[in-house]
Amino acid sequence: MADNGKQHPPHRGDMTGAKALWATLANHGISTVFGYPGGAIMPVYDALTFYPEVRHVLTRHEQGAAHAAEGWAKATGEIGVCMATSGPGATNLVTGLADAMLDSVPLLAITGNVASHLMGTDAFQEADITGITLPITKHNYVVRDVEDLPRIVAEAIRIARSGRPGPVLVDIPKDIQLAAFHGEIPAPHARPEAPAPSPESIERALELLRGAKKPVIMAGGGSLDASAEITSLARAWDIPVITTLMGLGAFPSSDPLWLGMPGMHGSVAANRAISEADVLLGIGLRFDDRVTGRVNGFAPNAAIIHVELDAAEIGKIIRTHVPVRGDARQAAQLLVEGAQPTPRPEWKAQIEEWKSRTVTPETYGAGYAVKAVVDRLRPDDILSSDVGQHQMLAAQLARFEKPRRWINSGGLGTMGFGLPAAIGAGMAEPGVRSVVIAGDGGFQMTAQELATLKMYDVRNVKICIINNSFLGMVRQWQELFHEKRYSEVWLGDSNPDFIKLADAYDVPGYRATTAEELPAAIDAWLSDPKSALLEVVVPHEHGVFPMVPAGAALYEMIETEPVRSPDLSAQMQDAAEEASEA
Amino acid sequence: MTEVRDHLLSILVRDEPRVLTRITALFGRRGYNIKSLSVGSTEHPGVSRMTIVVSGDRGVVEQAIRQLEKLHDVIKIIDHSLEKYVDRELVLVKVAITPESRVEVRQIAEDFRSRIVDVGRHALTFEVTGDEGKITAFIEQMRPFGILETMRTGRIALTRGSNADIPTHVYHEGETQALQPTLEVQPREERARHVPNLF
Numbered sequence A: 001m002a003d004n005g006k007q008h009p010p011h012r013g014d015m016t017g018a019k020a021l022w023a024t025l026a027n028h029g030i031s032t033v034f035g036y037p038g039g040a041i042m043p044v045y046d047a048l049t050f051y052p053e054v055r056h057v058l059t060r061h062e063q064g065a066a067h068a069a070e071g072w073a074k075a076t077g078e079i080g081v082c083m084a085t086s087g088p089g090a091t092n093l094v095t096g097l098a099d100a101m102l103d104s105v106p107l108l109a110i111t112g113n114v115a116s117h118l119m120g121t122d123a124f125q126e127a128d129i130t131g132i133t134l135p136i137t138k139h140n141y142v143v144r145d146v147e148d149l150p151r152i153v154a155e156a157i158r159i160a161r162s163g164r165p166g167p168v169l170v171d172i173p174k175d176i177q178l179a180a181f182h183g184e185i186p187a188p189h190a191r192p193e194a195p196a197p198s199p200e201s202i203e204r205a206l207e208l209l210r211g212a213k214k215p216v217i218m219a220g221g222g223s224l225d226a227s228a229e230i231t232s233l234a235r236a237w238d239i240p241v242i243t244t245l246m247g248l249g250a251f252p253s254s255d256p257l258w259l260g261m262p263g264m265h266g267s268v269a270a271n272r273a274i275s276e277a278d279v280l281l282g283i284g285l286r287f288d289d290r291v292t293g294r295v296n297g298f299a300p301n302a303a304i305i306h307v308e309l310d311a312a313e314i315g316k317i318i319r320t321h322v323p324v325r326g327d328a329r330q331a332a333q334l335l336v337e338g339a340q341p342t343p344r345p346e347w348k349a350q351i352e353e354w355k356s357r358t359v360t361p362e363t364y365g366a367g368y369a370v371k372a373v374v375d376r377l378r379p380d381d382i383l384s385s386d387v388g389q390h391q392m393l394a395a396q397l398a399r400f401e402k403p404r405r406w407i408n409s410g411g412l413g414t415m416g417f418g419l420p421a422a423i424g425a426g427m428a429e430p431g432v433r434s435v436v437i438a439g440d441g442g443f444q445m446t447a448q449e450l451a452t453l454k455m456y457d458v459r460n461v462k463i464c465i466i467n468n469s470f471l472g473m474v475r476q477w478q479e480l481f482h483e484k485r486y487s488e489v490w491l492g493d494s495n496p497d498f499i500k501l502a503d504a505y506d507v508p509g510y511r512a513t514t515a516e517e518l519p520a521a522i523d524a525w526l527s528d529p530k531s532a533l534l535e536v537v538v539p540h541e542h543g544v545f546p547m548v549p550a551g552a553a554l555y556e557m558i559e560t561e562p563v564r565s566p567d568l569s570a571q572m573q574d575a576a577e578e579a580s581e582a
Numbered sequence B: 001m002t003e004v005r006d007h008l009l010s011i012l013v014r015d016e017p018r019v020l021t022r023i024t025a026l027f028g029r030r031g032y033n034i035k036s037l038s039v040g041s042t043e044h045p046g047v048s049r050m051t052i053v054v055s056g057d058r059g060v061v062e063q064a065i066r067q068l069e070k071l072h073d074v075i076k077i078i079d080h081s082l083e084k085y086v087d088r089e090l091v092l093v094k095v096a097i098t099p100e101s102r103v104e105v106r107q108i109a110e111d112f113r114s115r116i117v118d119v120g121r122h123a124l125t126f127e128v129t130g131d132e133g134k135i136t137a138f139i140e141q142m143r144p145f146g147i148l149e150t151m152r153t154g155r156i157a158l159t160r161g162s163n164a165d166i167p168t169h170v171y172h173e174g175e176t177q178a179l180q181p182t183l184e185v186q187p188r189e190e191r192a193r194h195v196p197n198l199f
Helices: A017-027 A039-048 A062-076 A088-102 A146-161 A174-178 A199-211 A221-237 A268-276 A328-337 A345-355 A366-374 A389-397 A418-428 A447-455 A472-481 A498-504 A518-527 A568-581 B019-029 B058-069 B102-111 B132-145
Strands: A032-035 A055-058 A080-084 A107-113 A139-142 A167-173 A215-219 A241-243 A258-260 A279-283 A303-308 A322-325 A382-385 A434-439 A461-467 A509-512 A532-537 B005-014 B033-041 B047-056 B074-079 B085-096 B115-119 B123-130 B147-152 B156-159
Touching: A017 A039, A017 A146, A017 A174, A032 A062, A032 A418, A039 A080, A039 A107, A039 A167, A039 A174, A055 A447, A062 A080, A062 A088, A062 A107, A062 A418, A062 A447, A080 A088, A088 A107, A088 A167, A107 A146, A107 A174, A139 A146, A146 A167, A167 A174, A199 A279, A199 A303, A199 A322, A199 A328, A215 A221, A215 A268, A221 A279, A221 A328, A241 A268, A258 A268, A258 A345, A268 A345, A279 A328, A303 A328, A366 A389, A366 A434, A366 A461, A366 A518, A366 A532, A382 A389, A382 A418, A389 A434, A389 A472, A418 A434, A418 A447, A418 A461, A447 A498, A461 A498, A461 A518, A498 A509, A498 A532, A509 A518, A518 A532, B005 B019, B005 B058, B005 B156, B019 B033, B019 B047, B019 B058, B047 B058, B058 B074, B085 B132, B102 B115, B102 B123, B102 B132, B123 B132, B132 B147
Parallel strands: A032 A055, A032 A080, A080 A107, A107 A167, A139 A167, A215 A241, A215 A279, A241 A258, A279 A303, A303 A322, A382 A434, A434 A461, A461 A532, A509 A532
Antiparallel strands: B005 B047, B005 B074, B033 B047, B085 B123, B085 B147, B085 B156, B115 B123
16 A cells, blocks of 8 residues: 555545545545445545545446456555445445455445435335345444544455455445544554464474475465565475466466466366375465365375465365464565475476476467467566456466466456456556456456446556357366256357447457467557457367366366367357257 | 364454344354354443354364454454353243142252242243253253243353453454464375376
8 A cells, every 4th residue: 555654634624424534545545446426425426526636437337346446456465445335336346345355355345325314224225235245345334423434444444454355345324424524534554464473383384394205385365475485485495386376476487396277277287296295385375176176185195384374264174284374475484594405306307297298279269369368468467367268278378477467356256357357457557558368258247347448548458358159168067067068158149249349439459260360460459559459259169178177186187178079069059059049 | 073062152242233143144154053142241341242152073163263263343262162161051941830740840949949930820930040961950850840931041151260351452453363273293094095197
C-alpha cells in the first residue's frame, strides 16, 4: 500500500458517514475502487464527487468489479477494493469474494444496504449479505453506528492484509451513510509482523535437508513475496524447485533447478520428483487436491517439511513431519543460513532425464496457439488467464522470471475471471502489458467488461481468445471419463463473431485460423497501440496433457495425449451437432 | 488414526452479532459434529464464553481449533482434554408420579441432591446439576417411573486451579496464536510401499 504518510484533513465541510468512508480509504492510500452504484449506496457515490483523489472504475457487472479488484491485488500484492449496492449488487460480488477467499487475495468489499430500520423486513433490494458471505470472507461487518464506520473500515483493511490475506466485507446501511460523523479519521494500522518460525522447527528442517538424498522444494502462492529468499535457498542447497499453479513466478523458470508445475496438469518432472523424493519442503501452500492427486499416493516416500503461515493448513491434508509455522521469507532465509549442499549426482541425473520429457505442442491446436502467444511475452508482462484448458496450457507453457506476473483463478476455478482481472492488473500497472488468455466459453461470462476497457481508454490489455467452439475442459473429461458423450459443451453454433463483438466496443480485433496466420496475427495484435483482441480458431479436439485423472496418484499420470482415431473430430462434431439439434 | 471421542472446548468470543452463527457455520461447513453447545456471558463485558462438545479424533479436533482460531471474533480456545477441569450440566426432568411412587421418587431425588422445582398432581419436576455420569444415572433411575420431559443445558466447564482464562486486553491488535503442532518425524504407512513405475 502506498502509505505516503499524508493525513487526510479530518473534516471536509459537513462530514457524513459516506464522506468518512472515502476519507478513510484515501487515508489508507486506496487510489482505485472498482464498483457499480445502486439505490442503497447512492450517498457513497454522491460523496465520491468530493474525493477526486480516489478513482472509481465503473465496471459493467459487480462480478467484474470484484475480479478487477483481485487482478489489481494479485499484480501488486496490495489490497483491492470493490463496491456494490445492496441485494443484487451485493450478491453479484459473491463469486469474486469466494475466489479471493480460496486464493488468499487481500480484498475489501463495500456494500450498501437498506436503511437500518428496514433491515430484516425483506425490504426492496435487501439481502443479508453478511450472512451470505460468512463462509467466503475472512471476516465481515455491518456498520450499526456511523461513529464506528472509519474504525471498522480501517480494521477491515488490516484484517484483509494481515496474516494469510483474504476478503473482508463491510456492509453499510443507507442511513449510516447519510448520518453526520463527528469523530476522527483513523490512520492506517501498521502492517503486523508475520510470526517468525521457531528455531527448533528450523533446526529439525535443516536436519532433514542435510540427510536428504532426493530432496525437492515445492513453492505455492504463499511464497510469492519470498521469491528472492526461495531462489537463494534452492541455489544454496542445490535443490530442484516445483512451483504450484498459484506459485508460478516464485522461482525463475530459466533456472535449471526449476521443474515446472505439479498436480493434475503438472509436468512429468515435477510429479515424478514428488513421487520419488525423500524430503519435500513445501513453502506457502495448502496441498490442494488438484496438486496432490490421491492423497495417500502423494510423495509416498518423503518426509514433509511444511512452511506455512496459517496453522490450520499444517496437517490439514498431508501429514507433516516438520511443521514450520511462520513467515516464508524468514523461514527461507534461516534455511539458507544453515545450507550444507551435498552433491547428489544420481538425483540430478534422474531429474534431467524427467525434464527432457517435456511435451511441446507441435501440431496446430490450443497448446500450439498458447505457446506461440506466451513465447512472445516479455518478462515484465502480466499474464492472466480465464479458466479451462487454455489456463492449464498457459500454466504449463508460459515462463515466469518473477512473481506476480501470473494471474488466474486457482482455487475456485472461476470462468469469467480472466478479462476483468486483466483489466484490474492493467490499471494497477499502466506501463506494463496485461495479456489475458481466455477460452470462448469463459470469455462470454464477463465479455461486457470490454465496455470498461473502452470507457477508461485502457491501452495495455491484450485479449487472446482460444476458440475451439467447445467448453474444452469439460469436453476433455467427457472424452476420457464419460465415453465421449458430449453433453452440453458445444458452443460453436452460437458463438458470436468475436471480432465484431470487440469492434462494437471499439476494440481492434485480429484473427488467426492456421499455424501460418498465427505469427503475423500475434505481432499485429501485440503491437497495436490500443487494447486489442486476438481470436485464434483452433481444432475442436485438442486436450491438455500430461494429466493425472481425478482420484489417481501423481505417479499414475498420463504423459501424452492418447492417439485418436482419424475420424474422431468428425464424430465429435456430429455428436455435438446432434445434441444441439435435439 | 486416534480414537474418536468427545472433546470439551471452551471458546471465548467477542460478544458481537453473528458470532454464534460464525462458529456453528464453521463446524457445519467442515463437517464437525457439535454434540452440545452452551453460551453465556463472562465477568468481562463484551466477552462471551461457549462450551462446545465436539466428537472426533485428535486430528479433527486440532483442525477445528485451528480453524476457529482464525476467526476474528475468537479470543481464546481451551481444549479441556489437555488439562484438569470441572464440568457441569443442569437438567430439568419431569417425572410422572402416582400416590404409590411419590415417596420413592422423592427419595431417589434426595439421594442425588436434586431439588424439586415444580410440583404437580401427576408429576414432579427436578433440577439436577452434575457431570455427565451423574445426570445419566439420575435419568436412568427415574426412567421406570415415566419421564415426561427433560431439558439439558449442555455441558459447561472451567479449568481447575486459579489460572485466569481471559486476557486483560480483549480487543488486542494481534492475531491469536494457533497451536504449534508437534508431530514426530516417522515413516508414514505408505512409506515402505514402492512407487510403481507407471511413467
